Amino acid sequence: MPKSMSDLGRFSDPALLILSSLAGGPKHGYAMMEDIWQFSWTRLEPGTLYGALARLEQRGWIEPLAPLERRHPYRITAAGVSALQEQLATMSRIVATGQGRLQTT
Amino acid sequence: MILPDAPSVEDVFHGEKRLRVNWILRLYPSAWRQRYQEEMQALLELHTITAVTALDLLFGALDAWLDPAHRTKEGSMSQKFPDTLINSFSHFDKFSTRAKKVVSLALEEAQHLQHTTVGTEHLLLGLVREGESVAARVLEELGVTIEKVRKAVEEAKERGEGVVQIQIETGMAPFANKPENADDWYFSNDTAATENLLLGLLRAPESTAVQILQGMGVPPLKDIWRLMYLENMTTWQTSNQGYAQRFTKPAAKIEPRYRVGLKRSTATGSALH
Numbered sequence: 159m160p161k162s163m164s165d166l167g168r169f170s171d172p173a174l175l176i177l178s179s180l181a182g183g184p185k186h187g188y189a190m191m192e193d194i195w196q197f198s199w200t201r202l203e204p205g206t207l208y209g210a211l212a213r214l215e216q217r218g219w220i221e222p223l224a225p226l227e228r229r230h231p232y233r234i235t236a237a238g239v240s241a242l243q244e245q246l247a248t249m250s251r252i253v254a255t256g257q258g259r260l261q262t263t
Numbered sequence: 264m265i266l267p268d269a270p271s272v273e274d275v276f277h278g279e280k281r282l283r284v285n286w287i288l289r290l291y292p293s294a295w296r297q298r299y300q301e302e303m304q305a306l307l308e309l310h311t312i313t314a315v316t317a318l319d320l321l322f323g324a325l326d327a328w329l330d331p332a333h334r335t336k337e338g339s340m341s342q343k344f345p346d347t348l349i350n351s352f353s354h355f356d357k358f359s360t361r362a363k364k365v366v367s368l369a370l371e372e373a374q375h376l377q378h379t380t381v382g383t384e385h386l387l388l389g390l391v392r393e394g395e396s397v398a399a400r401v402l403e404e405l406g407v408t409i410e411k412v413r414k415a416v417e418e419a420k421e422r423g424e425g426v427v428q429i430q431i432e433t434g435m436a437p438f439a440n441k442p443e444n445a446d447d448w449y450f451s452n453d454t455a456a457t458e459n460l461l462l463g464l465l466r467a468p469e470s471t472a473v474q475i476l477q478g479m480g481v482p483p484l485k486d487i488w489r490l491m492y493l494e495n496m497t498t499w500q501t502s503n504q505g506y507a508q509r510f511t512k513p514a515a516k517i518e519p520r521y522r523v524g525l526k527r528s529t530a531t532g533s534a535l536h
Contacts, residue, residue, distance in 0.1 A: 186302065186305075187303070187306040188305070188310070191310070203315060203320075204307060204310055204316065204320065204323075205319035205320040205326075206323065208303060209323050209326050211299075212295070212330070212332070216332055224374075225377060226377075227305070227377060228302055228304070228305040229305050229306075
C-alpha cells in the first residue's frame, strides 16, 4: 500500500497544491508559489513550501531537474501523479457528497 | 560552520522596509542548506517578506532539524542527488569507491558552476577536491590547487567556444581502456582507480582539463606517470612501516617473509617475548 498524502500531516495541503501545480509542467519554487496563488488564492510562505518540497522529494513524488542559474525546477514523477489522482478522487467524493446533502436540506 | 548573525535593528527596520530573513537560513541544518539554501535565497529575493515569512522560516528550520533526512550529511538530499545519478550509469560499476567519489564531486562542481554538461574540467576539479587519492596527491605536488583550477574553469567557460565539453557517458569510456604507453600494473584488475581517471584525462590533449593543466605548467603524461608510481611506492612504504610497528622488538627481528603468519599473535599478545 503506497503512502497517502494525508500522512504528510500539516504539509498535506501544501503538498496537494504543489503536486497540482507541477501537474501543469515543471516549475521552480517561486513559479510554484505564483501558480498556486493564481489557481487557489493560497499564499504559501517559503518555509512551508520547502518543508513540503523536501518531503515530496524524499518520497519520490517530485524530482529536481538540472539547475537553471541558482534554482532547481521540479517535476512531478509517475508516483506523484498517482498520489495526486488518489487524493483528488477522495476529495471529489467529499465534494459530491457535501454538495448533494446541502441541496437536500 | 558559520554561526548565525542576530539581525540588527537596522536590518529589520531599514532597507526598503524589508525584513531581512536570510540569517534564518543559517539556522537550518547544513545538509539542508547544501541542498536548498541557494534556491531559497533566489526565491526570497522575489518574495514579499513579512513577519509571517520570518516566522514560517523559523518553523521550517525547526522542522528540518526534526527530519532525520537533513540531520546527517549521509542522508541528505544533496548526497542522494548525484549518487542516484551515478548509480544510473552502468559505466560506474567498475569504479573504485574513491573514483566514484571523484565523479560525484565532479557532478557537484558542475552543478555549482551551473554547467549543464559534466566535462573533463569538472573531473579534474573532482580529482583535486577528493584530496586523498594518489592522483590527488600527485596533482597537489605539482601545485594544482582547487582554487586555481576553479578559477581556470570559470575563465575557460567564459571564453565560450574554445571549451571542449565531453558528455558524461562518452567521457567515461576512455578510462576503462589501458593507455598505450602505460604499465600493465594499474590495469591488472578490473577496477578503475583515481589514477586511471587522471591518466584518462591526460589522454585527451584537446580537453579543457589538459589545457588548464598545461596553463599551470604541469609536465606531460610520461612524467605524471612516473610521479604516480613514486607516490604509490611511498604509500606502500608508509603503510608497511605502520605494519612493522605492530610487531614487538623480537618479532621485528624475524625475517619479514615469515612475519605474515605471526601478525595476529604478536600484535595482540606477547607470544614471542
